[in-house]
Amino acid sequence: MAVHVDRYLRLHKMPHIWCPGCGNGIVLGALVRAVAELGCSRDEVVVITGIGCSARTNAIIDFNTFQTTHGRALSFATGFKLARPEMKVVVVTGDGDGLAIGGNHLIHSARRNIDITTILINNSIYGMTGGQHSPLTPAGSYATTAPYGTLEPVFDACRLVEGAGATYVARGTAYHVVLLQRLIARAISHKGFAFVEAVSQCPVGFGRRNKMRTPSEMMRWQKDHAVTVKAAAGMSREQLRGKILIGEFVNRNLPELTEVYGRLIREAQSRPGGE
Amino acid sequence: MLTRYSIELNHAWCKACRICVDFCPKKVFGVNESGRAVVVNIEKCVGCTLCELWCPDFAIKVEGSEQSGEAS
């Protein structure tokens, strides 16, 4: 049977504040079950968020949790991880939080290959502020700040962080929740910067305005548009148009920042003048 | 043995989103007058636990025998 998430919840914070059918709860469930599956103790896990609906994930889980400023969670996490390399650090962010205001921090965290797992909940919109367009709002979709449809193209967050140096990169969806949990578990066990994009639904901020009236319709969209990396290998460009790839894109081992720094400390201390 | 699985629904947390109703492969769920999920076809449940994994509000718990061989 599945791990019951309520064992890891701060029950006095339930029911949570997300809207009916919001994918954040599904992603959070996958994260909690992944941690449980790995057998991590609650005390060694730190979950850090920024601002947005995605940031509300950590207040309700019984780990070490802190919510930070908009887009900066990875920078806080970088300091924390350098101070406490033995802790398992997970950042949960949104498409606005992690890619607009926090985009630069994401790029540099990936470049440093610091051992932080980042879960980016991509709901294609700014949910918390009421439905403004984000860097991942598909062109032509409607948002409160794009009343005539968005004009700007999106980018592929996974390819971005891969290019920046992340050593684990994967994408899942709320619909493909079993896969998502597996990818998150692998990301957490990976030594280095690990990035999992979780395609999710914001029925209130995005769905309503874009002809997907119910959470289930949005999840059906995920089901219909997702293609696994494996299946995609045998498909033409034409067939892949408008699809989202899911699965593992990158899994490689390269020197990790806190480990390298730990070595520097040991060397510096063994030199004359070291403490 | 008719029912191998049991489902516990927490109505205090359920937000009536219908995800379980629409996606359960065996159509085990229906809704009550407030729109919240209720179990209507427990005998059809195959214990896949997907409803529990999908429920955004952690309102579903699937229990059952591990030995059934059908649990994922």
Next chain:
Amino acid sequence: MMQGNEACVEGAIAAGVRFFAGYPISPATEIAELMAEKLPRVGGAFIQMEDEIASMAAVIGASIGGVKSLTATSGPGFTLKQENLGYAAMVEIPCVIVNVQRGGPSTGMPTLPAQMDVMQSRWGTHGDHPVVVLCPSTVYECYVLTIKAVNIAEMLRVPVIVLSDAIVGHIREKVVLPDPGEIEIVERKKPLVPPEGYLPYRADEDGVPPFITYGKGYRYHITSNNYDEGGFPATNDHKVAHALINRLHAKIEKRRSEIIVTEEYMLDDAEVVIFAYGCTARSAYSAVETAREQGIRAGIIKALTLWPFPREVFRKLGGRVRTVIVPEMNMGQLVVEVEAALKDNPARVVPLNRVDGKMITPGQILDLVKEVI
């Protein structure tokens, strides 16, 4: 011989700082460079972040991780740090920011001194937040005030700013550092209750909640939204907000006497008093020496703590002082506070301002002293 910036580094390390995150900027870069070299030798960590917003965030993250942390910057970088400085003030995370002031606004005069960030150091981030600002005018003071800054930060769980400037940061002076054994070092207050009974924001009498880092069995939440004693958002709770904002300020007000440092010189019979701070205080001293030689009864109040503003020191002036001169390398920032502190005193307050990147000279001050006497 030691440079002011170097003294900040030595002070920080002596106080127990083991984490630095920064971004290069004149005239503060030496602090980052020296930290990069020295921290690993004492088991600490240094990181150059992608910008000052990230540096400030990393410093707070490391402090939440239980490590005393510091960053250093100047002008434009100080502005970028404000966002997370506000976070530290709100969620009560100890940290120290050294701002080696240069001429502004904007990139202004990157290598020239100024005292233009006095108000930004107090009010730079939004919201009515608590903050402590210390201001050295000598290399030795860079050392001791950095230690004091770290201690206050840890004691009160507040961000503390060391407001240095390009002159003080770069000048070389002979200093005799105290023996490590003589330095008072403060550690943050740990909870006395077991994890089950721990409320991360339940303050003691002194207004400061005990603080323990993660990974030791105490699991709790931190949020920058208005929060309750349990550390959870109480975003629109008026009562909680009232109590929180008042406590954040009260914890500093209660410790004014420990935080505030001023120095008085030749004050007993002074008719003219110069209120000075930072590099300008250096000129003030030499102006007063000369004035005294010429029989002019001039004295000095030097502020080493700028915020909370040391208004109590002005009570000592009585009715004898006719004029208080406030030289500042800005258009007149602390002078407003001096006027407020002297509102019941007949003494006249006269500003002396300079904003061209050159120091206010002793001669300029002396001329003004003679003019007002």
